[in-house]
Amino acid sequence: MGGVSGSGAAAAVRLAEGATLREAVDTADPAAWIALDAGVREFTSGPDWLPGWERTVTDRALTEALTDGSDARPLTAEWLALGLCHRWGRIREAALERAAPRPELLPLMVVRCSDWAPPVRENARRLLTEVLDAESAVRLLPLILRIGRRGRGDFVTDLADRLLRAAPRDTLAPLYTDPDRTARRYAYLLAVEEGYLSPAELARAAGRDTDTVIQSRCADAALAGLAQGDASGQADGAYDDVLEPLLGARGAQARAAGVTALRRAGRSGRAAGFLGDRAGVVRACARYVLRQAGGDPLAWYRERCAVGGPALPAGAVSGLAECGERADAELLGALTSHEVVAVRARAVAGLRALDVTDVARMRELLDDPAPGVVREAALALLPSARLLDERWLMGRLAAERPRHVRVSAFRLLDAHEGLVRLRAAVALLDDPDDRLRYRARQSVGRWRPTADVPRGSAEVGELLDRARLLDPYAVHRLKWEAGIKV
Structure with a gap:
C-alpha cells in the first residue's frame, strides 16, 4: 500500500498496537485524519489483517466496549479514534457520544459530519454544533474546508462560517499566515467581506503572501477602500500606506495593482520605473499608465x-x-x-x-552555455528546422554535449520528416538520459514513411530493426507501410 491510504492504514495499526494518537497521526495535518479514516476501514473490512492488529483489537471487543461497556479495556482517545473510523455504522455512532467531550478527537467528528450513514451523520452534526467554537473552527479550518468539498460536506463549512463571522475580528489572525493556502484564501475573503482589515493592512497582506489569488483579492480590496476614502474626502495621505507595500511586493499581481493605482493617485511618472519589470503584467500596466499621462513607453x-x-x-x-x-x-x-x-x-x-528569425545567428546560439538561451533559440528555429544541416544537428546529440544542447538538437531533428527524424530517434533509444530516451521512443512510435523515403529502403529496415524491442507489432506495421519485406 502507498499514498494516503497506506499511511492511514499504518497509523491505524499503530493505534491498535498501543501507540498514542500523537505518535500514530500527524495531528496538525488535515490529510492525516482523512487518511486515518480510510485506513481503519481498510484494515477492519478485509481478510488481510496484520497479526498485531488481530491480537490487539477485534470487532467484537470494540463493539462491546462502545455499546455496553463490558470490555475491561478503558475507552482511551486512541480506542475511540478507531471506533469513529470503523466500517460498521453502529460502532461509529456509538463512538460519537463518548468522543464529543474530547477535544483531540474533534477532527474525526468533523469527518463524520459527511458520513454516508444518515444516523451517524446527523448525530455527528448535532454533537459538533454543541462542542465546536470559533477558536476550534480556526484550528480545524484546513480540515473543515477539505471535508466541505465532499458530498454532504456543506454542513461543517456553513457551521464554521457562522461561528467565524460572529467571532471577534482578531480570531481570524492565525489564519492569515496559515501554511494551508485554502485556509488563507478563506480567511482573507471573510476579512474583506466583513471589513476586518484596513486598506493598509490589506495592501501589506497582498505584498507578503505568495498566493496569486490572495494577492489579487487583497490588492483589489485595498484599492477599493482607497476609492471609498476618495469619495468621502478621507484618503489624503493614505495612498502611501497602500501603494508602497503593493509596489514593493514580490508577487506580480500585487505590483500590477499598485502600478495601475498610480494614475488615480496622480503619480503616473513613477510607472516608468516599472517598464522593465520582470513580470509582463506589471510592464503592461506601467505602459498603460504612462500612455494615459501622455508618455511614450516605446x-x-x-x-x-x-x-x-x-x-x-x-x-x-x-x-x-x-x-x-x-x-x-x-x-x-x-x-x-x-x-x-x-x-x-x-x-x-x-x-x-x-x-x-536570423537563422544563422540562432544556429550559433544553439551552442550557448546558458540553457535558457538555447531553449529560446530552438523555439525560434522550429519553423525553419528543415533548413538546418541534419548532420550538424546529429553531432549535437553526442553524449558529451551539454544536456540542454542535446535536448534542443533533438527537438529540431524531430521537426523533420522521413529518414532524418527516424535516424535521430533511433540514435537515442538507449540514451542514459531518461527523458530523452522517452521522447525518442515516442518519436519512433509516431513515425510514418513519407514521400521522400524510398520504398523498401534497407536503411529504414535496419533502423526499425533496432527499434523492434519497443513494440514488435508496431515495427512490423511500419515496415509494411515502408514497403519492406517482413
Whole structure:
C-alpha cells in the first residue's frame, strides 16, 4: 500500500498496537485524519489483517466496549479514534457520544459530519454544533474546508462560517499566515467581506503572501477602500500606506495593482520605473499608465536597449518586443550577444515575438552555455528546422554535449520528416538520459514513411530493426507501410 491510504492504514495499526494518537497521526495535518479514516476501514473490512492488529483489537471487543461497556479495556482517545473510523455504522455512532467531550478527537467528528450513514451523520452534526467554537473552527479550518468539498460536506463549512463571522475580528489572525493556502484564501475573503482589515493592512497582506489569488483579492480590496476614502474626502495621505507595500511586493499581481493605482493617485511618472519589470503584467500596466499621462513607453525601451550595458534589466528587452515594431529587430539582435544570460534569452524571445528569425545567428546560439538561451533559440528555429544541416544537428546529440544542447538538437531533428527524424530517434533509444530516451521512443512510435523515403529502403529496415524491442507489432506495421519485406 502507498499514498494516503497506506499511511492511514499504518497509523491505524499503530493505534491498535498501543501507540498514542500523537505518535500514530500527524495531528496538525488535515490529510492525516482523512487518511486515518480510510485506513481503519481498510484494515477492519478485509481478510488481510496484520497479526498485531488481530491480537490487539477485534470487532467484537470494540463493539462491546462502545455499546455496553463490558470490555475491561478503558475507552482511551486512541480506542475511540478507531471506533469513529470503523466500517460498521453502529460502532461509529456509538463512538460519537463518548468522543464529543474530547477535544483531540474533534477532527474525526468533523469527518463524520459527511458520513454516508444518515444516523451517524446527523448525530455527528448535532454533537459538533454543541462542542465546536470559533477558536476550534480556526484550528480545524484546513480540515473543515477539505471535508466541505465532499458530498454532504456543506454542513461543517456553513457551521464554521457562522461561528467565524460572529467571532471577534482578531480570531481570524492565525489564519492569515496559515501554511494551508485554502485556509488563507478563506480567511482573507471573510476579512474583506466583513471589513476586518484596513486598506493598509490589506495592501501589506497582498505584498507578503505568495498566493496569486490572495494577492489579487487583497490588492483589489485595498484599492477599493482607497476609492471609498476618495469619495468621502478621507484618503489624503493614505495612498502611501497602500501603494508602497503593493509596489514593493514580490508577487506580480500585487505590483500590477499598485502600478495601475498610480494614475488615480496622480503619480503616473513613477510607472516608468516599472517598464522593465520582470513580470509582463506589471510592464503592461506601467505602459498603460504612462500612455494615459501622455508618455511614450516605446521611446523609453528603445533608449534603454540602445545603451545596453550590464545594468540593462531583462524586462526592458521583453518590453521592447511587446510594444515594438519589426524595425526594432536590429536592437534586439545586438542584445543576443549581451553578457547577461537573461538579457540574451529575452532578446531571442523578442525576435521570435516580432517574427524575425536570423537563422544563422540562432544556429550559433544553439551552442550557448546558458540553457535558457538555447531553449529560446530552438523555439525560434522550429519553423525553419528543415533548413538546418541534419548532420550538424546529429553531432549535437553526442553524449558529451551539454544536456540542454542535446535536448534542443533533438527537438529540431524531430521537426523533420522521413529518414532524418527516424535516424535521430533511433540514435537515442538507449540514451542514459531518461527523458530523452522517452521522447525518442515516442518519436519512433509516431513515425510514418513519407514521400521522400524510398520504398523498401534497407536503411529504414535496419533502423526499425533496432527499434523492434519497443513494440514488435508496431515495427512490423511500419515496415509494411515502408514497403519492406517482413
